[in-house]
Amino acid sequence: MALLWLAPALLLILGVVVWPAVELVRASLARFSITGLNKGSAGLDNYRNVLANESLGTVLANTVVWVVAVVALTILISLGLAQFLTKDFWGRRFVRWAVIVPWAASLVITARLFSLIYSYYYGTLNAVLLKLHLVHTPVDFLGNDRWIMPSMVAVGVFVSIPFTAYVFVAGLNAIPTDVYEAARIDGASPWKIWRLITLPLLRPAILVATVLNMIYVFNSFPIIYTLNESNPGFAHDTTITFMYKLAFKSAEKDVGQSAAAGLFNVCLILVAVLVYLRVSRWREEES
């Protein structure tokens, strides 16, 4: 009887999680022609080839920079923004809606929009910078090797802030006001109140926001793929776009290698999340 009630959920899990996972493992063990034709078993060759790829180091380094920079900046900015959004002020409702917009828009469209904003010849950003005499020649945000990653990180932060800020707004609202009152009566300074009351009580929210953001940002595809579109090679790819290019765009054009890279990705993010949770809990025990 119980099984009858569980069946829909189980079927869903089987279809959406287990089946693709099994297919992914199977694909990673098979040898594929460039056309996609399965030519039998490849053993562990696909895994070996991914590990032997000469761009793997660059790609991994890019991924670390991308995830750490986007998540750290997002958390920092969102903390400030959430404080602001919980204050009572005229037009707060409007501001709250405005903050949600980047989240509501499709990532592909946002990314396209930014590739226009960043454009060397037609971009609004360069037009503004030139008008303000901050630069003398346009900045090649999406072509100059030094600028590509920061430009992409800025967009990543922009689209991650809404979700994160709202998690913090919810967290802040959950802190009882009498704790603050007591602190104020005891004469604590605003900075002390924030550091010793707000921050510790917001801890669960920060933990959740960080873990979810790590996963989302790590798996983010459209921003990097779109903004990095005109750059040859893997110099600015993360593991996710690397995996896509392995399957469809690069000289490898190999679904099997891409599947192997996909499994590495899953392991990578799982390990990263576990490490993060470990470290943050360890601090909790110590404090």
Add this chain to the structure above:
Amino acid sequence: MSSKRHLPATGLLAGTTAVVLGLAACSGGTGAGSAGGGGGGGSSATKGATTIKLVAAEYSKNHTKAFWDQFAQAYKSKTGNTLQVQIVSWDDIDQQSSTMVQNNNPPDILNLNAYASYAKDGLLYSADEVLSDTVKSDLLDAFVKSGSYQGKMYGMPDLSSARAMFYNKTLFQKAGISAPPKTWAEFQADATKIAGLGNGAIGYGLPLGPEESQGEFSIWMFNNGGDWKKDGKWTINSPENVETLTFLKSLATKKLTQNNPGKTNRQDAFDLFASGKVGMVVGFSPLAGKLDADKKVQYGVAPMPTKADGGTPQTFGVTDYLMAFKKKGNQDAVKAFYDLYYQKDQVNSFIKAEGFLPVTKSGIQEFSGDPKLKTYLETLPNAHLTPTDDPTWDKVKLAVQQNLGTAITGDPKAVLDKLQKSAEAGG
């Protein structure tokens, strides 16, 4: 491109696999046919009538779907068979076709810019099986050759294009240039004059970004006597080719091109030319169509300049393919498809609407009345193509797209040496 959001519910695994397996849900085609595509092509509804499926690339939003829908109707009324049409954008078609083959569910007809790997995998009908003699003898020889793998034709051309040098007449006049350049030396001198006009003028629009760098490099190397392959051997790093790429790099170093040509895609270069900033660019007839519609840029079309003084200009030809997958019971329906497609009023009206060039001898005759196409049509039968008949090229092409642009900041010879090595190793 598909919309893989990085927020919310999609599980970690599901998200990852969706990218790898390219699940159909991510990026559905915009076509008319029933999207499921499950049933398999060969299933007969009524005895004698067959349903086949076409997956076609979207050349333009306005014309491609309209043509194929009308074609499916004509096909139905002529043969009684049903043609399901699925139109897929160029961005997605590699991914979609690969997924279909992976799932053992290919369409009956696939429209793509490559075919040799499919022929090599034994998935396709050859022309002997599905093309009638009258059709085959009408195809231009250059395309029969490029469509043949190991002596048999598998890649049936749907349309073609040829490249030529587009130049901005207004900028030429301002710079005091009377005629388009015939040699590389003249070309460089002209580009220098235009770049010297200032005010953001760009001598030459050079796209070596990943979109189609093999095309840009092809036409320059052909005009220096170079080629990708000669007498069955890869010649990617031949002295002429190194010289050609070094020349292109020197244009960038001398600031005669737009900013960062190694990271500029073809479309970006076309857009710059259409904005009137660029003196010269290698273009093809769809670019002419856009420029004519905009009426903003006064342009002329000329043959490519050659390295040698008094050389014969070479044009770079491109053709896409309609290939037929071997499936049980679909051979007659597929043959009927080709018979209808290559009728003059079908194939030529498709090509005309999309602004490309014909693939048949009768098509050349029909198009020869158009003075705008004169430059292209004269060169088309002798057009120089990339080695699409070699399955290795399918991989080499991707390697070129992903690496050639790095020569602008790096060492052209090293880049070509590496490409040569990977081509010799079979891609």
